[in-house]
Every structure is written in C-alpha cells, then in structure tokens.
Amino acid sequence: MTAILEVSDLTMRFGGLTALDSLSFKVNDHETVGLIGPNGAGKTTAFNVISGVLAPTSGTVHYRGSAITGLPTHRIVRHGVVRTFQSTSVFAKASVLDNIVCGGFVNWETGFVSNLFNGAKTRATQAAARDRAMELIRLAGIEELAHSAAGELSYGHQKRLGLLVALAASPSLLLLDEPAAGLNAEESEELAEFIRSVKQQLQIAVLLVEHHIEMITSLCDRLIVLEYGRKIADGPVAEVRQDPRVVDAYLGVDDDDDA
Structure with missing residues (x-):
C-alpha cells in the first residue's frame, strides 16, 4: 500500500x-x-x-x-489534509447548504477583482461550490434539511454537518x-x-x-x-x-x- x-x-x-x-x-x-x-x-x-x-x-x-x-x-x-474538531463548528444562522459551501472556500481560486465585482469566474466558482454542497447533502441523505438553519438541527445532525463542511474542501x-x-x-x-x-x-x-x-x-x-x-x-x-x-x-x- x-x-x-x-x-x-x-x-x-x-x-x-x-x-x-x-x-x-x-x-x-x-x-x-x-x-x-x-x-x-x-x-x-x-x-x-x-x-x-x-x-x-x-x-x-x-x-x-x-x-x-x-x-x-x-x-x-x-x-x-482536512481536520474536524471535537465541538461542532457550524454557522448556526446559516443554512446547511451555505455552511457546506463555506467549507470549500479555501479551495476557491478566484481573484480579488473577480470577487469584488462578482465576475464570471466568481459566479462559476460559486455555482460549482453549491453543486458540490448538494452532492454531499445527498450523500448524507439529508436533502430535506438543505435549507434549514444549522442551529435548528439536532446535535447528531450538526455533527454530521461538520463532517460535510470538512468534505467540501475535497x-x-x-x-x-x-x-x-x-x-x-x-x-x-x-x-x-x-x-x-x-x-x-x-x-x-x-x-x-x-x-x-x-x-x-x-x-x-x-x-x-x-x-x-x-x-x-x-x-x-x-x-x-x-x-x-x-x-x-x-x-x-x-x-x-x-x-
């Protein structure tokens, strides 16, 4: 191996x-x-x-x-190499989907100007990040919770969401x-x-x-x-x-x- x-x-x-x-x-x-x-x-x-x-x-x-x-x-x-922590680390007021999108932010390669003016590259990157987030949500079998606020989830689901946020960084x-x-x-x-x-x-x-x-x-x-x-x-x-x-x-x- x-x-x-x-x-x-x-x-x-x-x-x-x-x-x-x-x-x-x-x-x-x-x-x-x-x-x-x-x-x-x-x-x-x-x-x-x-x-x-x-x-x-x-x-x-x-x-x-x-x-x-x-x-x-x-x-x-x-x-x-991506690490999770013992405590749940989600944005309580943001949706499940948006939490996962944020997890992939570290890999975004759009430039400052494109981000500032919401250029084509930024929009394409954001769309790909949301598609990736939805793939992970389907993988977890929680499609019905995609637009729920993370803070409203049970503790067990918040733990699972924390894993999905980490996985968003691929x-x-x-x-x-x-x-x-x-x-x-x-x-x-x-x-x-x-x-x-x-x-x-x-x-x-x-x-x-x-x-x-x-x-x-x-x-x-x-x-x-x-x-x-x-x-x-x-x-x-x-x-x-x-x-x-x-x-x-x-x-x-x-x-x-x-x-």
Missing part, C-alpha cells in the same frame, strides 16, 4: 513537558487508522501538529511526499477528532456508518481520534496507540487489542478528552 501521510520522529515540547516523543507512523491511501491512548497521551497534540495548528519542536510531516511540517492550516488543507485525508463526542450509543453507531459510507464512496483515507472503543475498532483497519507521547503499538485492530502493553495502558481505562 502507498503511504500518503508520513510522520517522522515528531517531538513536541511545552516548556518541560514532552507531549510527543519521537513519534513516527504512516497512513496509507484509502486506509482508516485509529489513534488512541489514555488521557494526556498526545493524540490531540499530534493532530494539531499534522493540521498546522502547532509547529513541532522537531521532526517532520510529509503528505504524498511533500513536506507540510509547520505550514499554515489553509495551505495544508489545499494539499488535501480532502484525500480526513482527520476526525472525537467525532462522536457528546453522542449517545445509537447516534454514535449512525455516525460510524456514515463515516464508513463516506470513506467508501469518496475513496479517502481517515485518521481518527475517538474514545468510543467499539466505534473505533469497527471502523479502523489499523490502530496506533500512544502513551505519554510515545507510540507503544501499531498494527491490525485484533492484534493491538490483545497487546498486553495496550491493555495495561489504555483498554481498561475510560479515556476522556486529550490535552
């Missing part, structure tokens, strides 16, 4: 605290990988570095062979940070099925941080386990779940949000 994301010797220090300690791993094309570990293991820090929120103390991140280490988030998105690697946070068991199962369907239909890779073990093991091809910023396991789900180090470090402990 072809690796699209390569994290090499990634170290992140905050004063005297080492949040990531020489972390290395890969994500292959079309693969779903779970990044798990106990509270404070460094999962969110890893996501922050990969997505450009933080620049690492040392180490590199490559995407499809290109170095993206320390690039600003919008440039990393243009490379094809990623080939989607970083999902606790997508099921705040959802009940039934909503989590429905979201997992949606993620599975999206991955298959759009042929993208997924790197997933999630504390719902049942959800993450049902979705993932492979698990990477962190403890105190270090990788302690990396392999197929069944193999990793039987690893004594993983059982001791994590699987017997409830995992809350990562620092």
